[in-house]
Amino acid sequence: MQVDTGEVFGFLGPNGAGKSTTIKLLMRLIFPDGGTARILGKSIDDVSMHQETGYLPEQPYFYDYLTAAEVLDYFARFHRLTAADRQTRVENMLKKVGLETAKKIQLRKYSKGMLQRVGLAQAILHDPQVLILDEPMSGLDPLGRREVRDIILELKKEGRTVLFSTHILSDAEMLCDRVGVIVGGKLRGVGTPEEMVGIKTQGMEILFEVAEGKNLPLLAKATRTGERCRVEMPEDELYGAIEQLRAAGARILSVAQIKPTLEDFFMNLVEADRAQANAVEVSGK
């Protein structure tokens, strides 16, 4: 798997698939049985690589007896910065993630969302070229998630490379240039979101309103919630269906493509996996 400079790469997979494990391998928190990895051309065994890399751990936790300013200052000390430089950066980071007012409060009093923001600040503090974020959106409310999304886009604009893992597919669709999908510990595919799910549409969907009692063959295939009905059909049957509705005097609300989502893609993969596992079990007997 390869992530190119300046792209936002999403690392997708269900829980337990191995996203965190892979990221921890990259950050040398755990050690591989085999294989190699490089970041910015340097082997992951090279500690100096960390100068250019920022990491946000999953559910970050920091020394609760320190304040946000102190934590950031502490981490900043491991990089080659002058004292004045360090101070300015810490100030800027706190502003950027919106923690400026809380900077003198000890972390033990922080909410989960605030800790996430500290984590993000710590990751980008030293101006790294590469950012590796493990579930950056987890535990955040919608406002928080929006803010993180904005920060990631900003980082992309600045030309940095971002790799983040998530199991929230809509985020991935919105942010990522490319995604890598991992299920059951194995990489299942890499590509743009569209590539992954395939370009072909699965058909058309019509939403319409029709009075009860009206006789329509279409209704047999439709699902009804109150006055509204929804029906799916292959693309070539579209005009036939519209004629039916027009004849019946139904009110057409919308006509749309049914595009497969990452979620569908996912579900298929997981289903396929399970089927294979069952098959193995059965044959193993």
Added chain:
Amino acid sequence: MKNVWTVATNTFREAVRDRVLYNLVFFALLMMGAAILVGQISIGIEESVIVSLGLTAISVIGLLIAVFIGVGLVSKEMEKRTLYALLAEPVERWEFLLGKFCGLVMTLTVNTAAMAVGLYLALWTVKHTLEKSDGWILVAVYLILLKLALIVALALLFSCFTTPFLAILFTAGIYVAGVFAGDLRTMQAVDLSPATMSLLKGISYLLPNFENFNVMGAVAHGRAVPGALVEQATLYAVAYGAVVLAGASAIFSRRNLK
């Protein structure tokens, strides 16, 4: 080495903000007060009792700190996962370990020094004067500090590969074994084979001989401590400590942090 210093000062800061430490110092001061009382009861040996009691308190409290907080140095960070963000920084694992070690030793030094001051105050209260021979107390305190540093190193070693509870048990166990190491060497047991005797003797050399750092008997009676002993004890602590820390580094460097 700058990284080591960064971690060390942060560890020191943590110990200072951790209110448990203050209670221990208070407890030690309380013991000094008791020492003065005991001195009133045992005639003829007020001074030596105060010195013995004071050194015992310094040693025991230092021991508790070294074992319990020493084990927590690494295991607390692993449990709370504060370690993850840290190791992603450009810092080697051994630098982290050494920094933690130095931070706690710094804390212990400050703590021990405070208690030594208390001891001198107690002594002054009883004698109303301090003599040159009282200077040897500082030497005894220094040797105790060496011993405590060694115990911190051992606590670190064990906490790198077992649970906190077991690490405390092992460290306490090695302490007791180390105190008797000298005895083990000179022991005469009729019913053991020569091979077993040699084995025991060998083990006694490999254990940390904590008696090397114990001069309470001499100092309590105002006697001098030979300079050679101080030198050699220092070298021993440095050498043994380096071995233990190297071992801890090796283990920790390959440890998977789930």
Added chain:
Amino acid sequence: MEVALGVLLVSGLAGVWQLQKKIDVQRQALQEEREELVLRSPKLIKRMSLEYAPLVGALYWTRAVQYYGEKHRLRQIRQGSLELLWPLLDITTTLDPNLIVAYRFGSTFLSDAPPRGAGDPDHAVELLRRGVLANPDYWRLYQDMGNVYYFDKKDYPRAAEAFAEGAKNPQAAIWMKVMAAKIAAEGESLETSYFLWRDIYQTAQEPQIKKNAELHLRLVKVDLDLRELNRLADEYERRTGRRATKMSELVRAGLLSQLPGDPDGYPYVLGEGGKAELNLYSPMLEEKLMNK
């Protein structure tokens, strides 16, 4: 509701307090019967003390002093009734071989006969031998050893040896050498005894040791006085041909400058056969009888 709780708390604690007082009385009765040294092995106790042996030694020393002090205060010292003294001192000096006062105290009260001590000079010697081994610079332990051999074991050659050994220390008092020679030549003598006890009395810092030395000193002084008075009475007889019956006669004869008194101030008298004796009213009489 809180008031009720408060009342319960206070009355409960008061009840516990009273109960404890009653229990203490019960246990006191029990304790009178046994005195125990639960742990006897010095080596075991040393091991259990880990690195803190000197402190534990100090604790046992305190216990030894209180043990002796209680027995002495209650006048309970008879042969065999100080049986715990040696074990306690044994443990103390094993834990802290440099606790000089333990050796000095021990040698005094182990070797001295009842009612002053345990009457066990052999253990006193053993204690002192350990003492000089661990504290070769402290020459006074040899002095104590010499005293034990001289007074309680009446082994004059060994006494002289001990004093001579102690005298080798350049810091030792000069009289140690003198004493060694004198005892080697004469064995027991009142002058020697007086001198030895007086030195202890003057130099001892431990109050009980000092007191004990004072007692002995007084007794020896009486013996010296009586000997001198008898000598004077004999001189009187030589001069006048008859035995004096009153001290005033010796004074008038110019043999004494004034009426002689014992250490308590009571005048000596001449008793049967014109021999000098203590005054009947003098408390020294009882002291002499009790401490023979």
